[in-house]
Amino acid sequence: MECKLAVSMMHDYLDDDLPELQQRELKEHLLSCTDCRAKFKELEQTDMLMFSLMHQSPVASEDLVSRIMNSLPQVKKERAFVTWIKRHPALSAASVFILVMLMSSVTFWNQDRQLVVRGTDLEQVVIQGNTVIVPSGKTISGDLTVENGKTQVYGEVDGNVTVIDGSLYQASTAHISGQVKSIDQAVSWLWYKVTNMFSEVAYR
Amino acid sequence: MEGRLTKLALKGDQRAFAELVELYKDKIYHLAYRMLNNRHEAEDIVQETFLRVYRNLDRYDDKQKFSTWIYRIGTNLCIDRLRKRRPTYSLDAEMNDQEGIDGYSMIPSDNVTPETELLLSETQRLIYEAIDSLPVKYRSVMILRYLQDLSLQEISDVLDMPVTTIKTRVHRGREFLRKKLEPKM
Ligand SMILES: [Zn+2]
Numbered sequence: 001m002e003c004k005l006a007v008s009m010m011h012d013y014l015d016d017d018l019p020e021l022q023q024r025e026l027k028e029h030l031l032s033c034t035d036c037r038a039k040f041k042e043l044e045q046t047d048m049l050m051f052s053l054m055h056q057s058p059v060a061s062e063d064l065v066s067r068i069m070n071s072l073p074q075v076k077k078e079r080a081f082v083t084w085i086k087r088h089p090a091l092s093a094a095s096v097f098i099l100v101m102l103m104s105s106v107t108f109w110n111q112d113r114q115l116v117v118r119g120t121d122l123e124q125v126v127i128q129g130n131t132v133i134v135p136s137g138k139t140i141s142g143d144l145t146v147e148n149g150k151t152q153v154y155g156e157v158d159g160n161v162t163v164i165d166g167s168l169y170q171a172s173t174a175h176i177s178g179q180v181k182s183i184d185q186a187v188s189w190l191w192y193k194v195t196n197m198f199s200e201v202a203y204r
Numbered sequence: 205m206e207g208r209l210t211k212l213a214l215k216g217d218q219r220a221f222a223e224l225v226e227l228y229k230d231k232i233y234h235l236a237y238r239m240l241n242n243r244h245e246a247e248d249i250v251q252e253t254f255l256r257v258y259r260n261l262d263r264y265d266d267k268q269k270f271s272t273w274i275y276r277i278g279t280n281l282c283i284d285r286l287r288k289r290r291p292t293y294s295l296d297a298e299m300n301d302q303e304g305i306d307g308y309s310m311i312p313s314d315n316v317t318p319e320t321e322l323l324l325s326e327t328q329r330l331i332y333e334a335i336d337s338l339p340v341k342y343r344s345v346m347i348l349r350y351l352q353d354l355s356l357q358e359i360s361d362v363l364d365m366p367v368t369t370i371k372t373r374v375h376r377g378r379e380f381l382r383k384k385l386e387p388k389m
Contacts (some may be wrong), residue, residue, distance in 0.1 A: 011375040013372060024341075046381050050331065051353075053238075053331060058234060058243070058246075060229060060246070061298070069218065071251055072218075072255065
C-alpha cells in the first residue's frame with residue numbers, strides 16, 4: 001500500500017468511515033511503516049484533543065434565555081387564530097362571516113364608511129376631516145386603530161398602529177414601537193374583527 | 205420531542221419554545237463562540253438563531269432532525285458574520301501558505317482574562333488558536349464534527365453540501381490542526 005492511500009484511510013478510520021477489511025489493510029501497513037505509524041499517532045491525538053474540547057463549554061450569560069424570549073415578535077394572537085381556522089377547515093370564510101353577523105352587531109364592511117378612531121390615548125391625536133394625525137413630538141401610549149381615514153404619523157406611538165381601509169403615512173420622525181398593520185380587504189377586515197372579538201371575549 | 209415542541213410553539217405556546225431554547229442555547233452558543241471567538245457576538249448569534257427559528261416554525265419540516273435545522277441556521281449566521289468581518293481570500297491558497305494562516309491566528313481574542321488564562325492549559329490554548337486560524341470553510345466543518353459530535357452525514361445535511369466535500373474538508377482540517385499541534389505531541 002502506498003503511504004498516501006494509508007493517510008487517507010487513517011482519516012476515514014478516525015471518521016468511523018473505514019470498512020473492516022480496509023481497517024485490517026491499514027493495520028498491516030502501519031505495522032510495517034514507521035512514518036505512517038508516527039503520523040497516525042499524531043492524527044489520533046489531534047482527534048482526541050479536539051473531542052476533549054467538548055467538555056470545555058464556555059458559559060453564556062444567565063439572562064440569555066430571557067433576552068431571547070423577550071425578543072420574540074408578539075404575533076401570537078393572529079397566529080392562534082389562523083391555527084384555529086386551520087383546525088376547523090369546515091368553517092369557510094362565509095361561515096365565519098355568518099358567525100360574526102350572529103354574534104355581534106358589526107356592520108358589513110363596505111356599509112361602514114365613517115371615520116372610526118380607537119385607542120387608549122386619543123388626547124394627543126389631532127383629527128382634521130378624515131385625517132388622523134399623530135403630531136411630531138407627541139407620544140401616544142397604547143395602540144391606535146383608524147378605520148376609513150388617512151393616518152399620518154409624525155410623532156411616536158408606543159403600541160400597534162392598525163389602519164383599516166385607509167392610508168398610512170409615516171414621517172421620518174415617526175416611531176412606532178409595535179406592529180404596523182394595514183387592512184384593506186373585506187376578508188382580512190373580517191378576520192381582524194373576528195380576532196378582536198375573540199380576544200375581547202378571552203380577556204373579559 | 206423537538207417535533208412535539210415545535211408544534212406546540214407554532215400554536216403560540218411560549219413555554220414550549222422556551223424549552224427548545226433551553227435544549228439548544230448552549231450548543232448554539234458553543235458553536236458560535238468557537239466560530240467567532242467572541243462572547244458578545246456569540247450571544248448575538250444565539251439570539252438571532254432563535255428568532256429565525258421562531259419566525260420560520262411553520263416552515264420546519266419534521267422529517268428533518270430539529271438539530272440539523274437549528275445548526276444550519278446558527279452556522280450560516282456565523283459564516284455570514286465572519287465574511288463581513290474578514291476580507292475574502294483564497295482558502296486553498298492559504299492552506300498551503302503557513303504564513304498567511306499564522307497571520308489570522310494573531311487576531312487577539314477579546315475575552316481572555318488572567319483568570320481564564322490560568323485555567324487554560326498550554327495545550328488547550330494551542331488548540332483554540334489552531335481552530336481560530338482555520339479558514340472559515342474548514343472551521344465550520346471541524347466545529348460541527350468535534351464540538352457538536354456530528355457524523356459526516358449530519359454535517360453534510362447542516363451545510364447542504366455533498367458528503368464527499370465534507371469528508372475532504374474534515375481530512376484537510378484535521379491535517380492542518382495536526383501540523384499546528386505537532387510540536388506539542
Ligand atoms: Zn506508510
